[in-house]
Amino acid sequence: MEKFIRYMAVFVAGFGACTVFLRLTGYAPPVSSVPIGRNAAYATTRTVSRSEPLPPVAEAASRVGPSVVSIEIEGLASDVGDERNRKRKLLPDDEMVGSGSGIIVSLDGYIVTNNHVIAPMAEQKRGKLFITLADGKEYTRVRIIGRDTESDLAVLKIDGVSGLPKAAWGDSDKLRVGDWALAVGNPLGFNSSVTLGIISALDRKDFRAEGDNLAHVLQTDAAINPGSSGGALADIQGRVIGINTAIASSSGGNVGIGFAIPINDARKVIDQIISTGKVVRPYMGIAFAGIDEIEPTELPRGMSLPEDGKGAIIIGNGANEAVAKDSPAHRAGLKSYDVIRAIEGKTVSEPSQVRDSIQSRKVGEKLSLRVYRDGKEFTASVTLEAMPEGYGSFRPRHFIENPDNPSAP
Numbered sequence: 001m002e003k004f005i006r007y008m009a010v011f012v013a014g015f016g017a018c019t020v021f022l023r024l025t026g027y028a029p030p031v032s033s034v035p036i037g038r039n040a041a042y043a044t045t046r047t048v049s050r051s052e053p054l055p056p057v058a059e060a061a062s063r064v065g066p067s068v069v070s071i072e073i074e075g076l077a078s079d080v081g082d083e084r085n086r087k088r089k090l091l092p093d094d095e096m097v098g099s100g101s102g103i104i105v106s107l108d109g110y111i112v113t114n115n116h117v118i119a120p121m122a123e124q125k126r127g128k129l130f131i132t133l134a135d136g137k138e139y140t141r142v143r144i145i146g147r148d149t150e151s152d153l154a155v156l157k158i159d160g161v162s163g164l165p166k167a168a169w170g171d172s173d174k175l176r177v178g179d180w181a182l183a184v185g186n187p188l189g190f191n192s193s194v195t196l197g198i199i200s201a202l203d204r205k206d207f208r209a210e211g212d213n214l215a216h217v218l219q220t221d222a223a224i225n226p227g228s229s230g231g232a233l234a235d236i237q238g239r240v241i242g243i244n245t246a247i248a249s250s251s252g253g254n255v256g257i258g259f260a261i262p263i264n265d266a267r268k269v270i271d272q273i274i275s276t277g278k279v280v281r282p283y284m285g286i287a288f289a290g291i292d293e294i295e296p297t298e299l300p301r302g303m304s305l306p307e308d309g310k311g312a313i314i315i316g317n318g319a320n321e322a323v324a325k326d327s328p329a330h331r332a333g334l335k336s337y338d339v340i341r342a343i344e345g346k347t348v349s350e351p352s353q354v355r356d357s358i359q360s361r362k363v364g365e366k367l368s369l370r371v372y373r374d375g376k377e378f379t380a381s382v383t384l385e386a387m388p389e390g391y392g393s394f395r396p397r398h399f400i401e402n403p404d405n406p407s408a409p
Helices: 002-025 056-067 083-087 115-124 263-276 352-359
Strands: 068-077 095-104 110-114 128-132 142-148 153-158 180-185 193-204 217-220 232-234 240-247 258-262 288-290 312-314 339-343 366-373 376-383
Touching: 056 068, 056 180, 056 193, 056 232, 068 110, 068 115, 095 115, 095 180, 095 240, 110 115, 110 240, 110 263, 115 142, 115 153, 128 142, 128 153, 142 263, 153 263, 180 240, 217 240, 240 263, 258 263, 339 352
Parallel strands: none
Antiparallel strands: 068 095, 068 128, 095 110, 110 153, 142 153, 180 193, 180 232, 193 217, 217 258, 232 240, 240 258, 288 312, 312 339, 339 366, 366 376
16 A cells, blocks of 8 residues: 555656646647638637747737738729730720738728729729628728828728727838748738748839839748738738838749838828828929949030949939929929939938938928039028829839739830
8 A cells, every 4th residue: 555655646746747847848738629710811720728839920920910801802894905805805894803912000990002902993983892801701891091102002991890900010110131021911812821931121222213102112032922912011029010012023923022111111101091091292303313323424424423422313214304393303403413412411322311301301391402513512402392193103123013913014
């Protein structure tokens, strides 16, 4: 009997030690295996105890996933001017379906997406919007609040709702190259898909006027495909750091080069659209580039440039005049080939600083510029005005701005 008691004591002690070890390692057995919802991509196939931590990526996906929605548009007319549609013998009355993704930005149903997702509906003034949440719940009482072609953003509203799973915002200004990134969207109709990658670059730029808010984009190798447009690019904490908007590809499909609008830039646009239904931007009215981007043969004979190579040179590129007529810059006396050396006393080391300085200010504010012309420097004062509609809009050289229709002109 005494020996039996000793054996039992050893068994109990061993069982207790194993229990402590399993708790320390975070293991807990599953208690059920029932998925939730028709489209519950973010519901686990089992319910886990609170003591079991999810892996970091799964945790991030479970946080951001419910805030990403599927957007479908039915009743669009085909474009008979499209050569592909002519070959398919589609007529204007043929109905087409558009699709994309969106992000819930408020409990009461405001959704942000890419403008190019809903642009056909807005331009044709026809079609019906359907928004489906990650749990499968579908809404049809949806309207367009406003859209902005320059930033490729639009805001929708689901009427009569409350308590929706809104996204948590991250800080795109604090990102580093190599940080984890999750792209969440509805590529090719596969709802609530998550892909994993990293931040490949922080500040991809292209030659353009300051009006184009795609001047700064995040680059990621997290897979972005048709249908992902307007979806979330999230960090490893599940916070939205960007809105997926474009890809670079020779085939129209993902090759590991995707672009997202930094959320800090996007939020300024979103807030304006929700408040007023539109976006008003300050502008100066110039097209410009870095001095190192200009070939000497592009300059008039005998013209000199600053020896240190710093500044932004005012120069057109065929799509935009160097100095727009009747613009603030024109009224301030700025000319083609002037070099902006400093703004408000701050040296311009990169041309993007010009755009950033303008967009960080309000209509009516004055900017003091130090300008280089013909070997001399002088000061010019420019009063910023509201940007005319359509100013500065032209296709970047290497972006496919509409990954949902990559062959579109």
